[in-house]
Amino acid sequence: MEAELAARYGIPDQETDKPTAENVDVYLIARDSAGNATGCGALRLLPDGTAEIKRMYVTPQARGTDVARSILRNLEEHARRRGLDTVQLTTGDKQPDAIRFYEREGYERTEGYGPYAGHPMAVCMARRLA
Structure with missing residues (x-):
């Protein structure tokens, strides 16, 4: 994922608040029938009572x-299940x-x-969960 983003933006990962185990x-990993990882994504809980989707990535072939x-x-x-009603995420302007x-x-x-x-390359999005 980081290599693909670096190629799109021409710079290394600039994220200062990376998700951690803490x-x-x-953190979910999708696998194909042979057991190969085909995608991933994480959910980070935020102090304001929302959740943030992080590190969503799917391999090009999947x-x-x-x-x-x-x-x-x-x-x-x-x-x-955690009782949250909103999830949000950030992607980038060069990821149409x-x-x-x-x-x-x-x-x-x-x-x-x-x-x-206010970050010039960030495209922030949210969805209310029904």
């Missing part, structure tokens, strides 16, 4: 196979494929949050 509530949707829905379900995916899945653009508020 602040991630769940894109378009519903791996991303499955990971996202499972992360959202985990947030619901990710932006389209999240919009199709019901996410709407927001003003931003935390270190991403």
